[in-house]
Amino acid sequence: MAQVRTQDIVSATPVVAANPRAPGNGDGRSGTAVITRTKPRTKRPNLYRVLLLNDDYTPMEFVVHVVERFFNKSREDATRIMLHVHQNGVGECGVFTYEVAETKVTQVMDFARKHQHPLQCVMEKK
Numbered sequence: 855m856a857q858v859r860t861q862d863i864v865s866a867t868p869v870v871a872a873n874p875r876a877p878g879n880g881d882g883r884s885g886t887a888v889i890t891r892t893k894p895r896t897k898r899p900n901l902y903r904v905l906l907l908n909d910d911y912t913p914m915e916f917v918v919h920v921v922e923r924f925f926n927k928s929r930e931d932a933t934r935i936m937l938h939v940h941q942n943g944v945g946e947c948g949v950f951t952y953e954v955a956e957t958k959v960t961q962v963m964d965f966a967r968k969h970q971h972p973l974q975c976v977m978e979k980k
């Protein structure tokens with residue numbers, strides 16, 4: 855039996871309730887025990903790419919601004935991403951958990967609509 859380290863106990867799910875009818879021994883405790891799972895079970899979140907789609911009308915400078923503003927990219931990285939989308943039709947701005955990706959898409963779409971540009975932003979499960 856491997857040593858139990860408290861930092862490995864990631865779930866308090868009882869997996870065994872030992873000997874529930876054990877007689878009391880006068881110590882005031884019930885005579886039951888709960889064994890918790892000790893195997894580290896890390897579960898990775900599902901990840902989503904946030905993509906920009908090319909169109910013929912949104913100004914390049916607007917797209918660069920969007921990538922800087924909502925994806926925290928430098929002007930140089932934002933320009934590279936914009937040019938990649940312009941030349942390839944689609945490009946990745948970042949990879950996020952579901953709720954963060956959804957928020958980015960909504961922010962970009964709202965901002966584009968407010969400025970009357972047809973820019974499209976979508977998310978795609980990795």
Ligand code: TYC
Pocket residue numbers: 906907908909910911912913914917936937939940973974
């Ligand atoms: N194709 C656009 C233009 O020539 C620029 C552009 C780039 C638009 C990226 C959208 O996601 C986009 N003005």
